[in-house]
Amino acid sequence: MSTVTINPDVSQCVFEFLHAEVVDYFLEQQSSDKCSQPEVIEKLERLGHRVGESLVERTSRDSPRFRTELDAVVFICKHFWSLAFNKPIDNLKTNHQDTYVLHDYNFRLLTHMSHSEQYKDKAPLYLAFSCGLVSGALTNLGIRCQVSAEALQMPACIFQVKVLS
């Protein structure tokens, strides 16, 4: 059979759809009282953590060793984010101590949700996997951290990385 060229815009939508269905699966578990919302978020984070660990190995295979913590975070913002979400992080801020704030103005996993305030309380469920993704990637690069996320004006969001000493 002949080969087919794929529009790069849609080449990652299988990941997006699978992610959405996984979130839905856990939400069903929650609504049938098999687990609570914090448990759902923890499960999604753990799933993301493990995917992040694997993904960063594949992404960083051909990269030179990172000299500083900031180098590693910049790598996550550019190459890792582009691989996972088809675009780099839009803005990175740091206090040059232990906190990094990653700003994505158009976060791919939120773009298909309604942008009204009505669904904003569901946003943490759609950000949990990605928090785990970042913490798994950084942990595998030797940086122990806690990652939290917050939806601003959807689909914009920030991820806050707090490095643990």
Add this chain to the structure above:
Amino acid sequence: MSTVTINPDVSQCVFEFLHAEVVDYFLEQQSSDKCSQPEVIEKLERLGHRVGESLVERTSRDSPRFRTELDAVVFICKHFWSLAFNKPIDNLKTNHQDTYVLHDYNFRLLTHMSHSEQYKDKAPLYLAFSCGLVSGALTNLGIRCQVSAEALQMPACIFQVKVLS
């Protein structure tokens, strides 16, 4: 931040890693006696079915209407498969009645598994999601069907589509 070019070989690995972790998650459930292997396979198929329904809508949006059942199956083998697995199906056979056999000589979701016979009994777990993917896609194109899969010499496998009247 500057944009980053992504190697197309790795652009879909986030889906592969997520798929592998989802299978692992259900396997853990199975080993802690929360569900049996047939239930795990059913859950994975259901997840795949829903992803397939969404994915085929995205993929077929700009395609002309399919005139025959075979046209739809050929679309799945070429465009849909390329979108999901980065390559088209290698060989399609049909009895021109109700059965189609799709042969993938190097199925992407099996390439990371050991190719020895030892793990061949785990293969159905790694094929269940994709069976659902195909049945979801075809159902959404108006073709009710049952899809089963079999690993041959790993990572080669066949998907058998039986159209229901």
